[in-house]
Amino acid sequence: MLDKFPTAIVEADDYGWIPLHYAAYLGNVKVVELFLKKNSSLAYIMDKEGMSALHISAKKGHVGVMRTLIRNCPETCELLDNKGRTALHVAVETGKKNAVEILLKELAFQDLINEQDEEGNTPLHLAAINGSYTILLMLADDRRVDKWAMNEEGMNAADIIQLDNRLLSCEKDVLMSKWNRDNILLSLERVVRQTTKVQTHETEGLEEFHETQGMVRNTTPKDNTSPKDNPGRDTPIAKFNITAMTIFTTVTFAAAFQVPGGYEDSGLAILRKNKHFRTFLIFDCLAFGTSAAVMCIHFAITIFPEVKYPRLSRYAEMLQVPLVEFSIFWMIVAFYGGVQAVLDENDPSNLASWATFYLVISILVPLFFIFCCTMYTVKF
Known part of the structure; x- marks a missing residue:
């Protein structure tokens, strides 16, 4: 044709x-x-x-x-x-x-x-x-x-x-x-500043050039990488997430089969009718579920490449943080329920009340300290 x-x-x-x-x-x-x-x-x-x-x-x-x-x-x-x-x-x-x-x-x-x-x-x-x-x-x-x-x-x-x-x-x-991974991220401002200093050397003499180069060395960060700029899966935060969730999953799994109060000869939990025991069991299951979900998300990110599935990878990484927070919260509530289940509310020594008090204090004091340090840093 x-x-x-x-x-x-x-x-x-x-x-x-x-x-x-x-x-x-x-x-x-x-x-x-x-x-x-x-x-x-x-x-x-x-x-x-x-x-x-x-x-x-x-x-x-x-x-x-x-x-x-x-x-x-x-x-x-x-x-x-x-x-x-x-x-x-x-x-x-x-x-x-x-x-x-x-x-x-x-x-x-x-x-x-x-x-x-x-x-x-x-x-x-x-x-x-x-x-x-x-x-x-x-x-x-x-x-x-x-x-x-x-x-x-x-x-x-x-x-x-x-x-x-x-x-x-x-x-x-x-x-x-x-960019941080390859150590090549420099801002336009730094490039212009270095170029200007080289031109200053050519016009104002060698002595001023050395002085300005010293200023560049003093103002240049030694490490271009920060946790905020590098939220990838290899950061300490990501490693902490998977490590913490592995521990949480193991602890909550074991707690579900070593329940407070023990078991009857028939295998049923002795305190199964206790309201605090029910609180323990419900929130222990929630803590186990959220921690197991974070582990599944972590493995999903490694299986599905970020380049081919950018949205999946991005949303998965964003979802890990709130799930970790929920898991910690559920575990605290489960611990409270378990402690209260094995204590007598009518005990004249008020051991149940004191246990609750110490639990709250042990959580609030470190948080208050971190809050004060943060406010001080922001102010000064």
Whole structure:
């Protein structure tokens, strides 16, 4: 069929599109293969916007067409549109996750991952500008991506992310942890300050330069990573959660089978009709359930990758904290019920009342101390 119209396959319409462009736009792999088999140079023809067939297929997310074009014409990866953008730029800008994955895996694209367009934006910059959280995670997890690259406005992707009001604070925290993990997160202010000091050295002499460099060393934090900026699953908080929940689950499980007051010969709990015993049993079950839920969530996060399931991972991590708090509260109430169940309320020594008093004091005093320390820190 194509042999009958040898010139038609290279004729462009008013938009500069040739038949191959339309085949790429529609995602028709078989037609694209036919065109390339007839004339592989068609892959290098650009429309009036400088878009090649690879750009167009990346924009639409047609991964089959993209693979065909790259396999037959790998040099098309180096083609730039009128804005100086590669196919990866276009895929990121349009939010085509599958297209981004394909291009990151292709060997022909290895040296183009950090390519900058006319405005100095890398694909990571465009992902930050468009607020594409899933693609941002994908690029941030790739060690080859230069997270430190500056665009023409003197901003890196981290600066753009911090200024973006569309992203949730928890999403920003997860993204910032990627920068902290690689020890490459520096703010735009620090970069400008260091650049200014170098210029001062060139104009005002060596002595002032050494003085300002000393100021930089004194004001630069020794550790760029903080628990707040790195809420990932490898932080001390995350490790504490799983350790604490393992202990809580074990204790509450054992308490359910070593109940206060012991058992009758029939195996039934002696104090099963006592109201405090019922309080103990109900809240012990609640504490066991919430602690077991945290453990299940922790294992779910490790099974399902954050890149593929960003929302699941994010919400799971957010849910762990309130569940830990509930588990602690339920365990305290269960302990109170168990203590009261084995004590006589009519005991003249008021042992039950004293036990309650000491339980409340042992909890409130440390909390009050932490509150006072916090207020003092905030005030001064």
